[in-house]
Amino acid sequence: MATTITPWSEYEGGTLARQQVGLWRDGLRRLRRNRLALAAIIYLGLLACVCLVSLFWTPYNPNLIGVCPTYALPGTPGHPLGCDDLGRDLLSRLMVGSQVSLAVGLITAAIVLVLGVSIGLLIGYLRGVADAIFALIINVFYGVPPLMIAIVLYVLLGPGLINIIIAIAASTWMDMARLVRGQTLSIREREYIEAARAGGARTGKILFGHIFPNALGPIIVQTTYVVPAAILTSAFFSFLGFGVPAPQADWGGMASEGFSPLLAGFDPYILLWPAIALSVTLLAFNFFGDGLRDAFDPRQRR
Amino acid sequence: MTRGTLVYIIQRLAIIALTLLVVSFVVFVVVHALPGNAFISQRVHGRTLQLLLHEYGLDQPVLIQYWNFLKGAIHGNLGVSLYIRGEAVTPLVLRELSVSCELGGAALIVTIGLGMTFGVLAAIRQNTWVDYLLTSLAVIGYTVPSFVIAGLGIMIFADFLGSVTGGAFAYSPVWTGTYGTIGELWLPALSIGLYTSGQITRITRASMLEVIQQDYIRTARAKGLRERVITVRHALRNALVPVISILGTTIVGILVGVLVIENIFGIPGLGKEFVESILQHDYNVTVGVFTIFALLIGLSNLAVDLIYTVVDPRIRY
Amino acid sequence: MTGSMNQPVLEVKGLSTSFFTDDGEVKAVRDVSFDLAAGETLGIVGESGCGKSVTALSILGLVPRPGRVVGGEILFKGRDLLSIDREELRQIRGRDIAMIFQDPLSSLNPVHRIGAQVEEAMRAHDKIASADVRPRGLDLLRQVHVPDASRRVRNYPHQFSGGMRQRVMIAMGLSNRPEILIADEPTTALDVTVQAQILQLLRDLNRDLGTSIILITHNLGVVAGLCSRVVVMYAGEIVEQGTTEQIFDAPQHPYTWALLRSLPRVDADRHERLRSIEGLPPDLIAPPTGCKFNPRCPFRLERCFSEAPELKPVGDGQVAACWVTMKRAYAEMGAASLLDTRAGAASGVRPPLLPLPLAITRGPQPAGPEPLERE
Numbered sequence: 001m002a003t004t005i006t007p008w009s010e011y012e013g014g015t016l017a018r019q020q021v022g023l024w025r026d027g028l029r030r031l032r033r034n035r036l037a038l039a040a041i042i043y044l045g046l047l048a049c050v051c052l053v054s055l056f057w058t059p060y061n062p063n064l065i066g067v068c069p070t071y072a073l074p075g076t077p078g079h080p081l082g083c084d085d086l087g088r089d090l091l092s093r094l095m096v097g098s099q100v101s102l103a104v105g106l107i108t109a110a111i112v113l114v115l116g117v118s119i120g121l122l123i124g125y126l127r128g129v130a131d132a133i134f135a136l137i138i139n140v141f142y143g144v145p146p147l148m149i150a151i152v153l154y155v156l157l158g159p160g161l162i163n164i165i166i167a168i169a170a171s172t173w174m175d176m177a178r179l180v181r182g183q184t185l186s187i188r189e190r191e192y193i194e195a196a197r198a199g200g201a202r203t204g205k206i207l208f209g210h211i212f213p214n215a216l217g218p219i220i221v222q223t224t225y226v227v228p229a230a231i232l233t234s235a236f237f238s239f240l241g242f243g244v245p246a247p248q249a250d251w252g253g254m255a256s257e258g259f260s261p262l263l264a265g266f267d268p269y270i271l272l273w274p275a276i277a278l279s280v281t282l283l284a285f286n287f288f289g290d291g292l293r294d295a296f297d298p299r300q301r302r
Numbered sequence: 303m304t305r306g307t308l309v310y311i312i313q314r315l316a317i318i319a320l321t322l323l324v325v326s327f328v329v330f331v332v333v334h335a336l337p338g339n340a341f342i343s344q345r346v347h348g349r350t351l352q353l354l355l356h357e358y359g360l361d362q363p364v365l366i367q368y369w370n371f372l373k374g375a376i377h378g379n380l381g382v383s384l385y386i387r388g389e390a391v392t393p394l395v396l397r398e399l400s401v402s403c404e405l406g407g408a409a410l411i412v413t414i415g416l417g418m419t420f421g422v423l424a425a426i427r428q429n430t431w432v433d434y435l436l437t438s439l440a441v442i443g444y445t446v447p448s449f450v451i452a453g454l455g456i457m458i459f460a461d462f463l464g465s466v467t468g469g470a471f472a473y474s475p476v477w478t479g480t481y482g483t484i485g486e487l488w489l490p491a492l493s494i495g496l497y498t499s500g501q502i503t504r505i506t507r508a509s510m511l512e513v514i515q516q517d518y519i520r521t522a523r524a525k526g527l528r529e530r531v532i533t534v535r536h537a538l539r540n541a542l543v544p545v546i547s548i549l550g551t552t553i554v555g556i557l558v559g560v561l562v563i564e565n566i567f568g569i570p571g572l573g574k575e576f577v578e579s580i581l582q583h584d585y586n587v588t589v590g591v592f593t594i595f596a597l598l599i600g601l602s603n604l605a606v607d608l609i610y611t612v613v614d615p616r617i618r619y
Numbered sequence: 620m621t622g623s624m625n626q627p628v629l630e631v632k633g634l635s636t637s638f639f640t641d642d643g644e645v646k647a648v649r650d651v652s653f654d655l656a657a658g659e660t661l662g663i664v665g666e667s668g669c670g671k672s673v674t675a676l677s678i679l680g681l682v683p684r685p686g687r688v689v690g691g692e693i694l695f696k697g698r699d700l701l702s703i704d705r706e707e708l709r710q711i712r713g714r715d716i717a718m719i720f721q722d723p724l725s726s727l728n729p730v731h732r733i734g735a736q737v738e739e740a741m742r743a744h745d746k747i748a749s750a751d752v753r754p755r756g757l758d759l760l761r762q763v764h765v766p767d768a769s770r771r772v773r774n775y776p777h778q779f780s781g782g783m784r785q786r787v788m789i790a791m792g793l794s795n796r797p798e799i800l801i802a803d804e805p806t807t808a809l810d811v812t813v814q815a816q817i818l819q820l821l822r823d824l825n826r827d828l829g830t831s832i833i834l835i836t837h838n839l840g841v842v843a844g845l846c847s848r849v850v851v852m853y854a855g856e857i858v859e860q861g862t863t864e865q866i867f868d869a870p871q872h873p874y875t876w877a878l879l880r881s882l883p884r885v886d887a888d889r890h891e892r893l894r895s896i897e898g899l900p901p902d903l904i905a906p907p908t909g910c911k912f913n914p915r916c917p918f919r920l921e922r923c924f925s926e927a928p929e930l931k932p933v934g935d936g937q938v939a940a941c942w943v944t945m946k947r948a949y950a951e952m953g954a955a956s957l958l959d960t961r962a963g964a965a966s967g968v969r970p971p972l973l974p975l976p977l978a979i980t981r982g983p984q985p986a987g988p989e990p991l992e993r994e
Contacts, residue, residue, distance in 0.1 A: 143321045143596040275450040282445045517725040525740045526713030
């Protein structure tokens with residue numbers, strides 16, 4: 001068996017040629033090594049479990065008033081997180097609150113994904129008048145903070161969880177559409193697209209069969225950032241008073257309710273628990289997104 | 303100021319005007335489709351209601367109403383408040399604008415000051431504890447909602463400090479008069495600023511790291527320049543460009559923060575007005591607030607694009 | 620006859636620089652020694668990765684992380700640059716020893732005006748009086764033949780052409796009247812015609828100002844045009860040193876010989892193949908034992924695999940590190956008419972058997988080096 005004894009490599013800037021690995025396998029491997037992202041994934045998994053459980057069971061009825069003494073401190077037997085100003089168990093409310101946050105986050109992301117991708121693909125591919133109109137809409141939308149747009153839409157649609165989701169999605173889909181449009185514009189110039197067209201493929205097939213899979217990377221990463229943005233916006237909503245109608249507990253609303261007792265000099269726990277829950281969840285989504293982005297960044301081959 | 307730049311500015315101003323038109327129109331129409339009106343909440347019914355509606359021109363078709371509004375708006379008259387009889391919208395909005403600008407400006411100073419300082423420090427001390435600390439702070443900054451930070455701030459400075467020092471250093475989240483005092487301004491400004499500064503830190507750090515690798519830094523060192531000079535005059539100066547590019551988004555972020563924080567601290571600015579006007583169905587004011595916001599954003603984006611040409615001489619319009 | 624006139628302005632003794640990477644210590648420069656006399660032009664030649672740039676960077680303490688100098692002395696007018704403190708080194712940079720780099724576009728700060736950058740070089744030190752800085756800046760630009768200097772001094776780097784930018788770099792480098800100018804591949808990024816102009820400029824400056832020049836390049840033609848002495852480097856070591864005439868007329872190291880043969884010649888027969896050197900430079904983390912050139916050398920002996928040769932005199936002031944030397948190759952191995960230049964082809968010596976752990980395949984195999992037959 002012949003083998004050579006001359007190892008070779010060029011040291012110019014330290015590049016040593018490595019085995020070529022597929023993008024997905026390499027990405028997955030790097031993701032696994034990113035400890036922050038792993039911690040984030042674990043946390044989110046736990047959160048999802050808590051959320052599912054809360055659909056069927058919580059220690060106490062979260063909306064029942066007077067279950068425990070008002071402003072009970074954490075550590076009171078049976079109420080590890082204490083109770084709020086109306087005597088409702090905070091732990092139960094926290095658990096139930098996760099439903100709203102996760103629902104808003106994930107469903108909004110789904111809507112934004114579908115809407116943004118379809119419109120982005122079409123605009124990017126067809127260009128022309130559609131692109132001009134799109135640019136106009138974008139300019140108008142960007143002239144006003146999305147939160148304001150969402151609030152007005154929400155007032156228009158009326159209260160309810162679905163309407164919150166619609167309002168938030170409607171105020172943030174443009175970023176995804178812009179991203180997809182940009183990707184489409186660059187991908188459509190590549191040769192295999194021309195080949196597909198020459199082969200008689202229909203527009204729809206080209207869009208979803210060729211362009212979309214190649215733009216998938218940034219799209220996925222962007223989607224993971226939409227989730228925390230949506231959760232944050234819904235938290236602001238509830239905080240300002242536009243949130244899910246009572247008595248459904250949700251983290252933003254809980255935080256808002258916790259402000260007045262805080263200002264009045266009572267203990268901060270009513271504000272603290274949902275604040276922590278929100279912050280950690282948002283952090284987790286962000287780290288997950290960062291991890292995904294770093295893992296699939298083709299420039300960081302190791 | 304080249305001719306090309308002048309043309310560019312005029313073009314942008316035209317686009318801003320167009321945007322204002324579209325925004326005000328859309329908001330106007332949407333807002334008038336909203337259920338209820340200002341008078342309902344004041345429990346005015348029947349004939350008085352009809353009279354009032356007529357007096358304010360609210361019984362006319364929407365487009366006519368908009369046309370009237372537009373005619374007035376060109377002269378700076380944004381209508382009258384429906385909720386507070388007789389109060390003209392324009393002076394109201396402008397006064398609140400100044401308050402919001404005060405808050406927003408303070409937040410901007412915090413954002414850029416903290417953000418860039420942290421970013422530069424983290425970059426030149428890459429992978430040391432300084433870097434990890436500052437980067438973590440940045441991440442926390444832009445993830446944690448501003449009201450949480452406000453709440454924490456109140457918790458720490460009002461309650462904790464108050465109880466520890468027996469009330470001597472208690473911070474009270476109130477706002478005296480229209481413009482408050484510095485002592486009342488810093489926590490709201492910080493709550494907003496911490497959020498946006500997180501993003502600035504990240505971008506500054508990444509940009510600095512990239513710039514430090516560049517050949518001209520090596521040249522500067524070979525010329526025998528001092529480290530401090532190299533860091534500021536050569537590295538930072540070039541690292542600014544990506545930071546400027548997200549300045550537009552940052553300003554929008556500050557505006558959103560202003561919206562929320564004003565409502566927490568009861569600061570009489572545009573954000574608080576916006577929420578109140580919606581809750582009170584005082585839609586003329588809502589339209590006015592929206593229009594001002596759109597104008598603000600348009601102008602600040604234009605300013606950012608112009609700053610670009612100063613920072614990077616390769617960019618010319 | 621040793622007066623201060625004859626003392627070399629720069630003495631590099633046993634310089635070694637390594638890069639400490641995750642994969643191991645890359646020995647980029649190993650035991651390099653040479654002198655530079657006042658007013659002399661020295662060329663350092665070698666292919667990419669041979670350590671010539673790192674050597675230059677080491678002189679001024681500009682080696683980037685994760686690299687650092689690990690041994691030797693660099694005596695500049697008697698002072699060891701490796702043991703002075705940072706502030707003293709900073710003062711020497713740009714004032715006494717200046718360096719210009721390969722790509723003038725990326726080496727100039729894009730957001731500052733040209734004039735400001737040239738002036739900055741002077742203001743950083745106190746050799747030129749403050750009042751003289753601006754007029755001298757203009758003067759320097761004229762000296763390097765930048766046309767319309769008084770107007771162009773306010774331009775930005777991107778408004779200049781490549782050749783102009785390099786002239787500006789040279790002006791910047793000479794602004795403090797340094798004793799030594801180190802030019803790292805100054806013409807590589809430029810067109811051929813511009814190359815000639817830049818080299819002429821350097822020649823004139825050397826003649827008129829008496830500045831010593833160290834020219835680093837992989838291009839032997841450039842060396843012939845400018846330098847009086849040449850140092851040839853391979854795999855981080857000096858393999859030959861001598862005057863330009865000696866190196867070009869009678870190269871003694873097989874690498875130098877092969878380099879010169881590889882230059883395309885105008886008078887060559889049209890059908891003659893270009894004669895490149897088979898193989899690639901070695902891995903500097905785990906280089907071959909013995910002479911580092913042995914995997915590619917047509918004239919290698921058994922000894923070349925086990926003992927690394929040291930620099931020995933092979934002529935009047937010429938030194939080479941080779942057990943064979945071209946004299947012997949011509950005499951005994953028929954180098955004059957050699958057609959097959961693969962490793963070991965002329966001497967017929969194959970690499971000795973080595974224990975298994977070294978028999979590793981890494982990446983695509985270069986065509987040429989002999990396979991080691993293992994049973």
